[in-house]
Amino acid sequence: MDSQQSKSKTKLFVVIGSLVALLIVAGAAYAIYLTATMETQEQAQQNSSETQSDEVTVTEQSLKQDLTDINTSVNEQKATHEAAKKIVNETQVKVAK
């Protein structure tokens, strides 16, 4: 009887020990996960704010140049359009008598 009780107790300790070990491992893993997630989120937020800051800075500084570039392209396109107009509206001059 004593031997059987002893075996049962040992099994119980093993089971409890395993459960505790599992909980410790799971807790540690969760802690690591949380830390990693928080770091990523922080990094993402930081990157986002940096990007936003950069974009706004670039936008404000480059808008005048953007509009100047558009104006140049529009003028070039006008010239191309005029050339196309000349060709499309051309009337045939016959060379045979």
Added chain:
Amino acid sequence: MKQTSLFPSVSRFVTLTLIFISVAVIATQSTVTLMTAHAQAVALDKETQSVVSKVTTELNRRSAAIESATAGVARSKTLTDSQKNQLKATLDEVNSTNNGLLTKIKGVKNAAEAQLVALEVDAAYEKYQTAVGQSSLLQDSDAQSAVKQQLETTAANIQSLIDEKGAEGQDVSSEQKQMKGLDQLIETIAAIIQSIIALLLSLVAGDIGQAASIFKSILGQLGLNMESFLTVEGALSDLVGSLTGGISFGASGS
């Protein structure tokens, strides 16, 4: 006593005779050639010189236009390599016909031949005009695509500025509304340009007879696009002025 040999005298006589004959042959040949050329020149002057001149001028004009169109296609930023090759093949074919006609007109000997070449030149016009017209309109569309892309980029940048001002608590509802309208207009222009390019490319092996009227419609639409560009450009400039508290840029210089 001085001795003379008969042989040198005969030899001298034969040599002199041969020289005379050679000179006579050459002179006759040259005279005949000159007379023939003179006869041709007289014939061309009288009956065909003006036709030959007109035809040559027209063919040279077409050659220059084909060369320019081929260069334009090669420079295109929106066409794929396959589309460029397709257009180049059409232009090459027209160029080959043109060169053949140039060779023919250089070799005409009489008025009738010149007239036949002139008729061929007139008949080749439609195909030439279609190829060159198609290419010029594609260049126009290509240039518009480039402008459209710049407008999109600038509109996106201005939108960032609107968002920033909005986040700072500034009332940007009017600017936002205007920006929305401009975005829609840019989208519409983009769709029209895409349709035009697709239509022009579909004409590669299409009905040449219909091409002229289609080209005129496309040209009209591209003209309207151009006006829309100016509207968008001016409105974007005003928006930038409104958001930065400064003056408008760019649009007035067009």
